[in-house]
Amino acid sequence: MGIPEKIKELEDQIHRTQINKATEFHIGILKAKIAKLKKEQEENTHGKTVAKGGGTVGYDIRKAGDATVVLIGFPSVGKSTLLNKLTNANSKTGAYQFTTLTAIPGMMEHRGAKIQIIDLPGIIKGAASGKGLGKRVLSVARSADLILIILDVFQPQHLNVLLDELTLIGIKINKKPPNIQIQKTAVGGLLINIATQVNVTEKLVREILRVYGIHNGSITIREPDFSSDDLIDVLSGNRVYTSSLVVLNKIDLINNSLHNEVKNKLDVELLSISANSDINIDQLKEAIFDKLDFIRIFMRPKGGETDFKEPLIIRNGNSVRDVCNKLHRNFVKDFKFAQIWGKSVKFPGQKVGLDHKLMDEDVLTIVKKI
Ligand SMILES: Nc1nc2c(ncn2[C@@H]2O[C@H](COP(=O)(O)OP(=O)(O)O)[C@@H](O)[C@H]2O)c(=O)[nH]1
Ligand SMILES: [Mg+2]
Incomplete structure (x- = not known):
């Protein structure tokens, strides 16, 4: 039996099983087996694509700017119109489907x-399993810092389809990676440490690890709402958040009344705009900026004056290393130490290393070896 058939059989088993407390264990293991097979399948097909023509999956777009945002939506919802409104790009728009056939950056x-925005061909139901250009489109989304899900007011029901397709390709929306640490060892059995009150039994954790061939090592789970799906996500290792x-x-x-009706029906946080009548475009720019969670760093050359006029824009959570990489490709190699004045340190001028995490409005001096 090939991998697709095995997956199908396991999925059928899940469908036949009633979901309740008593079957939770059984279903958890079936899900783990499916995820493991899908991972194998993914690795196989990827290997083949490369062997065939050295082609890459997805569109060949170079990341540029301080962050990358992608526009995801069904055909004709106004993605290209919006890209042209937000950026200097000129993406073809049209009242017919599939006007955009490639990825267009602005x-x-x-x-x-500087925020790179990428207009993508529309996706439809079944995209993740290869319908239309879907798979390539979604793989671009995997590398984005922010996904803008664009809906047409007359088709709000597309939201769930889009969310499903994103989930299927391994993109977890608005979720943090589960707090689970796994350390494999060669011998010694399994040490399972569940630090939070959870519904999953140690036995199920053990069995899921076994499906993934982990028989020795330690696992620490500190995820408050831990479910077996979280563990499967971590073990699959191909999810992006x-x-x-x-x-x-x-x-x-x-x-107005129809607008309110649509908003109530969707029941998610959203921003209403009109791309071609210029409604709420500035608010959208602001929302994109906020979501990307940027911070500003002021550079001070060694022994010189701080440049407060042109801050360096980085993402919250970035380290001195990220700044070095952004400034020059040799900076990390030549790095001796850094000094910081600001919120991320205990005292002004404190010396820090490459892994130090910066905070908004830090003043930073990088000292090189030579
Ligand atoms: N009325 C109205 N039409 C829009 C709006 N945004 C886009 N359109 C129209 O919708 C059609 C499809 O737009 P396009 O940007 O090509 O959609 P895409 O396929 O998602 O890239 C075009 O005829 C646009 O002029 C909007 O805010 N209001
Ligand atoms: Mg388009």
């Missing part, structure tokens, strides 16, 4: 940050 400048923003477009075409 650059948006906002509050000193991305923030997203839902944008409702074409609100120029509806009245």
Whole structure:
């Protein structure tokens, strides 16, 4: 039996099983087996693509700017119109489906940050399993810092389809990676440490690890709402965790009461805009900027004056190393130490290393070896 058939059989087993407390254990293991097979399948097909023509999966777009945002939505919801509105790009728009057949990047400048925005061909139900250009489109989304989900006011029901497709390709929206640490060892059996009150039994954790061939090592789970799915995600190792923003477009075409009705039905945090009538475009720029969680760093050359005029824009959580990489490719190699004045240190001028995490408005001096 091939991998697809095995997956199908396990999925059928799940469908036949009633979901309740008594079957939780059984279903957890079935899910782990499916995820493991899918991972194998993914690795196989990837290997084949490379062997065939050295081609890459996804569109060959070079990341540029301080962060990358992708526009995801069904055909004709207004993605290209919006890209043209937000950036200097000129993406073809049209009242017919599939006007955009490739990925088109543009650059948006906002509050000193350069934000790359990528317009993608529309995706439809079944995209993750290869319908239309879906798989390639979604693989671009995997590398984005923020996903803008664009909806047409007349088709709000697309939201769930899009979320499902993103999940299927391994993109977890607005979720943090589960707090689970796994350390494999060669011998010694399994040490399972569940630090939080959870519903999953140690036995299930053990069995899921076994499906993934882990028989020795230690696992620490500190995830408050831990479920067996979280563990499977970590073991699959191919999930990405991305923030997203839902944008409702074409609100120029509806009245207030219909607008409210749509918003209530969707029941998610969203921003309503009109890409071609210029409604809430500035608010959207602001929302994108906020979601990307930028911080500003002021550089001070060694022994010189701080440049407060042109801050360096980085993401919250970035380290001195990230700044070095951004400034010059040799900076990490030549790095001796850094000094910081600001919120991320205990005293002004404190010396720090490459892994030190910066905070908004830190003043930073990088001292090189030579
Ligand atoms: N009324 C209205 N039409 C829009 C709006 N945004 C886009 N459109 C129109 O919707 C059609 C599809 O737009 P396009 O940007 O090509 O959609 P895409 O396929 O998602 O890239 C075009 O005819 C646009 O002019 C909007 O905010 N309001
Ligand atoms: Mg388009």
